[in-house]
Amino acid sequence: MAEQGGIDAAALLDWYRDEARELPWRRSGVSAWQILMSEIMLQQTPVVRVEPIWREWVARWPVPSALAASSQAEVLRAWGKLGYPRRALRLHECARVLAEQHGDAVPADVELLLALPGIGAYTARAVACFAYGQRVPVVDTNVRRVVARAVHGREVGNPSARDLAETEALLPRSVSRAATFSAALMELGALVCTARTPDCSRCPLPRCSWVEKGRPAAETVRRTQKYEGTDRQARGRLLDVLRAATGPVERIRLDLAWTRDPGQRDRALDSLLVDGLIEQTADGLFALAGEGGV
Structure with a gap:
């Protein structure tokens, strides 16, 4: 019989026991x-x-x-x-x-x-x-997606204050089962109930409201931000220079690392300084945090 809220805990836990990935941080003895x-x-x-x-x-x-x-x-x-x-x-x-x-x-x-x-x-x-096996709701994007589909019959929306309470209501009452259930729910979203290509034929849940409703599309289409050409990429290029250096470097080396848009490069450099990831020395050189001698 399904546990509270429409997730069959027994079916999910059986699936997790057989299909869970062998991730090193899941092994016994990990602190x-x-x-x-x-x-x-x-x-x-x-x-x-x-x-x-x-x-x-x-x-x-x-x-x-x-x-x-x-x-x-x-x-x-x-x-x-x-x-x-x-x-x-x-x-x-x-x-x-x-x-x-x-x-x-x-x-x-x-x-x-x-x-x-x-x-x-x-x-x-x-x-x-x-780490401690407590009965607490653990809600990431994968969990929110599974709950939205299986329980509510819709695609996942924006994060809500209700997410924690709804997920907690799904947890088995047994503390030991609840901790494993949380891991299994997350794993199901990562491996089977994925965002773009869910493989419903592999889903262990005997019932899913989203499938029963014909797998309705999301009400709003989410746009994925491209990485190429973004400020994030520019920041990464600048950090690459400093990670590879053995000490502070001149500004010209950073300028050469991102030539496509000088304004964007300046913005990226300023943000790295503000975030405390890099620092500027008294003589105008740049270094990773803690290596500028300031």
Whole structure:
């Protein structure tokens, strides 16, 4: 029989047991700190890009104090091309707080997790659930899509304050089953109930309101922003120069890294300075954060 809200928990859990990906952060013995790192890295970044970097970080910085002892520049270089490098600096600051205020351990309480630098609502609940097995709703884009389709019979809309409550209502009452259910719900959205090409023939759920209604299209069409030519790409090119350098570099090297639009390059450079990812030395050179000698 289906659990509350129209998701058949037994069917979903059986499917997850047989089909879940063998991801390294899901294995036994992985610490809460290492799971927290994986969650930060996985934000808007595919698993295939995250896995090798995560393995390197686990080997290099197995506990928060190890990461905290490294420089910002070291962390930014190790982050590589995972995207959104501000996450690397937030994780570095989070590690410092964990080392200094939490005995080098990641707290299990959601409210304490939310108080950490760079830890938002999703990450706090993901760590509480996946690292500590708590019965808390974990809502990402994949979960929202599955719930919208299976329960409400529509395509996913914009994030809503109702998302957490609706997802919590779907959780099995058993704490151990609830934690696995959260992982399974997310996995279903990642592997089967995908945004563009859902494979309904592989879906383990015996009922889906969206399928029963004829798979109606979304009321509004979402446009995917292209990466090519964006400020994000320009920022990345500038950061590439500084990551590859052994010290501060002259402005001309940054100018040559992005020649298509000088105004966009200047805007990207200013934003990197404002975000604290890079710094300018007293003599006008540029370096990664912590390497400018200022």
